[in-house]
Amino acid sequence: MQARLCVYCQAEFTPNKYSPAQKICSNPPCQTRRHSESMKAWRERNPNYFKFDESKSVIWLETQRSRSKVWRTRNPEKVKGYRQSHLEEYRRYMKEYMRQYRERKKPSTPPSPENPVSQ
Ligand SMILES: [Zn+2]
Known part of the structure; x- marks a missing residue:
């Protein structure tokens, strides 16, 4: 050498x-x-390597979405069970959400004996 x-x-x-x-x-x-x-x-x-990587991640995301969709269609009982167990939570959430929504829509009149706050 x-x-x-x-x-x-x-x-x-x-x-x-x-x-x-x-x-x-x-x-x-x-x-x-x-x-x-x-x-x-x-x-x-390899100027496109990182661009390629981004497109790969979009494909990856799409794959994850379709996989979870397939899982839901194959496991409708589990989805139903999940909804059932979270129904109370969901109702409470919606009730609170609607209350806040009505609060926002209310005209900004301060509460008074003539104009009590309705609950
Ligand atoms: Zn050297």
Whole structure:
């Protein structure tokens, strides 16, 4: 194996026998630089990688939605059971929601004996 000069620091080094095409010496600063430049080069070669990843996540979301839809159609009893067990909660929530809704719609007249707050 012939010694050669590192393209970064110009130091003489002997290439690793498993990577004879090695152009960079094994000094840590040169290895760090090699790594960051290879990542940069990779990003330049793959400009759509991150865009692709976004579209993949949309597909993933769609898959999750359709899976949960399939689950609901296959398990109607479980869905019914869930609704049943949360019915009281839901009713209370709606009652409170409607109360607040009516409160907002009410004209802002302060309560008085002539105009009592109806509950
Ligand atoms: Zn070097």
